[in-house]
Amino acid sequence: MHTYFYATGDFDRGAGRREDHSWLRARLQDPTSRLYPLWHLRHLVRNEILSDGPVPRAQALDLLRHADLVARADTVILLGVDGEVAHFALDLSGLDEASATALGEFQELRAIGALMPQRDGALLAYARGLAYWHQRHRFCGACGAPTEVKAAGHQRQCTNHDCSTVQFPRTDPAVIMRVTCGNRILMARQAMWAQGMHSVLAGFVEPGESLEDAVTREVFEEVGLRVRDVRYFGSQPWPFPASLMLGFTAEADSEDVRLQDGEIESVRWMTRVELLNSPEDETFRLPRADSISRRLIEDWLRL
Numbered sequence: 251m252h253t254y255f256y257a258t259g260d261f262d263r264g265a266g267r268r269e270d271h272s273w274l275r276a277r278l279q280d281p282t283s284r285l286y287p288l289w290h291l292r293h294l295v296r297n298e299i300l301s302d303g304p305v306p307r308a309q310a311l312d313l314l315r316h317a318d319l320v321a322r323a324d325t326v327i328l329l330g331v332d333g334e335v336a337h338f339a340l341d342l343s344g345l346d347e348a349s350a351t352a353l354g355e356f357q358e359l360r361a362i363g364a365l366m367p368q369r370d371g372a373l374l375a376y377a378r379g380l381a382y383w384h385q386r387h388r389f390c391g392a393c394g395a396p397t398e399v400k401a402a403g404h405q406r407q408c409t410n411h412d413c414s415t416v417q418f419p420r421t422d423p424a425v426i427m428r429v430t431c432g433n434r435i436l437m438a439r440q441a442m443w444a445q446g447m448h449s450v451l452a453g454f455v456e457p458g459e460s461l462e463d464a465v466t467r468e469v470f471e472e473v474g475l476r477v478r479d480v481r482y483f484g485s486q487p488w489p490f491p492a493s494l495m496l497g498f499t500a501e502a503d504s505e506d507v508r509l510q511d512g513e514i515e516s517v518r519w520m521t522r523v524e525l526l527n528s529p530e531d532e533t534f535r536l537p538r539a540d541s542i543s544r545r546l547i548e549d550w551l552r553l
């Protein structure tokens with residue numbers, strides 16, 4: 251099976267090491283450990299020069315030259331272990347801009363993820379998702395007291411001893427669905443998207459819904475269509491900021507679209523030939539190459 255962009259796959263997340271404090275202390279003094287800095291949700295990257303041009307790569311720092319960064323980090327997160335090498339994300343948002351940029355170039359993953367090797371993008375997506383969660387859970391939702399980092403960056407716990415509520419990183423499930431009617435596919439456009447970009451429909455799952463319920467509801471809310479044969483396709487982490495995209499396919503009973511909630515600006519029913527001849531310009535372009543929406547469309551083109 252093809253690995254989805256931003257999915258860490260078989261990377262060992264080291265879950266059994268997160269409470270092993272002596273092991274963690276040793277790894278944070280081990281010169282072979284790798285540190286992946288973030289600064290305001292941007293990642294330290296470098297350009298690798300290949301024969302057909304530069305490719306952005308995740309830039310890891312080592313503890314020999316950068317031991318001070320561990321103490322200066324807002325949050326230290328164990329990402330996992332690759333062989334014997336521990337990988338940590340460091341949130342360095344507390345550094346001023348001059349100190350941060352002295353380390354190198356920080357970039358937004360959304361801008362460069364599709365250009366990176368899949369594994370690099372996945373590791374940074376994982377780091378970004380956790381760093382984002384930490385930044386927004388500094389205080390307890392139950393009593394308002396400050397929280398502190400636990401489990402090597404995979405939990406936070408309330409510091410009020412009468413409360414001690416533990417919080418876990420959250421991921422927001424969203425359904426994304428390819429709606430077809432016979433030999434045509436529904437391509438929709440939101441006004442806020444890049445000019446010409448069209449994609450499949452998507453929306454967040456609400457409490458009390460199954461994923462299939464969410465697909466059916468979202469399609470009806472956005473375009474007024476009733477769908478059947480709702481089938482699971484695959485899933486992709488989408489850490490912008492905290493989604494898990496759950497892909498589905500569905501068949502519409504008719505092509506009689508009624509735009510309902512204002513989220514969708516326009517839609518088109520398109521054939522495979524029309525999609526294969528996409529002009530990729532301001533009149534029409536396919537979704538970005540690192541997205542599950544693109545995967546849903548390309549899968550349909552092969553059917």
Ligand SMILES: [Zn+2]
Nearest residue numbers: 390393408413
């Ligand atoms: Zn509390």
